[in-house]
Amino acid sequence: MDGIKALLFDVFGTLVDWRGSIAREAQTILGPRGVTLDWPVFADAWRDRYQPSMDEVRSCRQPFCKLDVLHRRNLDAILPRFGLEALDDATRARLNLAWHRLDGWPDSAPGLARLRERYRLAPCSNGNVALMVDLARHNGFPWDAILGAEFARDYKPKPIVYRTAMEAFDCGPGGAMMVAAHTSDLVAAAQCGLRTAFVARPYEFGENRGERAPGANVDVSVSGIVELAERLGA
């Protein structure tokens, strides 16, 4: 791992538990209004529209817009399926900001604190800057910069997102490492010259529905961010 100066992190699923957090936030906001739902199913339905909505931008069928905008559009699209087509605008806006209050996995903040002593750290996420900033403050993630989709004005796994992040940290091939719980993200990063670290998050989509092992060759495979710090000698 010699020569690595910077670590770039996927965030949703890799560092934070989006599914459990969205289910909890939806219940907190909608429960007092008498709504009863299968909250994790609601979270899954919202997230199911995540990749298709970004595909509109990746394919240039629409210009870049922040993930907050896509999240809101996706929320509006699923509400009727849950009998919530009459939900008022202010509550939709508040619900949409649930993505800014996701809880980190327990090892994320302690692992990042150790890694920061040795490496430059940034998220390389599809989340927008304000969302990443709020997650950092909520969870104590010690970022040096916020890189990723809004910085590149396109969405992963488009190469420009990884490349602009590497360049921002003055890293050539092999000088940065992508850390993610998703093989597809790591494969795309490796094609741009990044080293790769897989983090197993078996609970990302509910019990045992996350990736338990990498589906391609990676440089490091760990079960959390503290273990990553140990493996990298930080």
Next chain:
Amino acid sequence: MDGIKALLFDVFGTLVDWRGSIAREAQTILGPRGVTLDWPVFADAWRDRYQPSMDEVRSCRQPFCKLDVLHRRNLDAILPRFGLEALDDATRARLNLAWHRLDGWPDSAPGLARLRERYRLAPCSNGNVALMVDLARHNGFPWDAILGAEFARDYKPKPIVYRTAMEAFDCGPGGAMMVAAHTSDLVAAAQCGLRTAFVARPYEFGENRGERAPGANVDVSVSGIVELAERLGA
């Protein structure tokens, strides 16, 4: 000042003493090689090429490149004037990174720490991300994100630099404030809908050669960042 959510900072001159730091770094690097110069004059000569080099990008005569690249080009251009045309490449590269080791004015870090409790903070500087990250680590600047020229891929005072920074923090008109020691920066920011705070840095260009008072209307005028925190109730 109600409604302000984010503060955006100019950095060179406003938060850090580029002239004193560059003079000192040049002496540290070149002095042991037997070079004797008027070090502040060397710093001024290097900085004199700063605006003209960015004009090449602002005018679209050349594509965007990082400030580190412009700094190196400007260094190469002035070395013959100081009899240093034979300076080797490694030393030029080390000297160029002096811009990553500038010292903050004494009030900068303490003031930012207070402001961070109440506002989102980012540099909106013409310096590139890696340069801003190194200055933040060197001086303890607690940024939420690194915005500015590399994020916008153009240089201040082009409106896109201020606008992309405001948008990244979800701020509309009046929702963000630009903090700078240069009236021209604040006038351009105000035209984009930012509030403005002037910071007097009379020693920026040597004794009494910095701006002592704003040359246009501003919302706040202070003598340092701790005073800014007091004025904003942070």
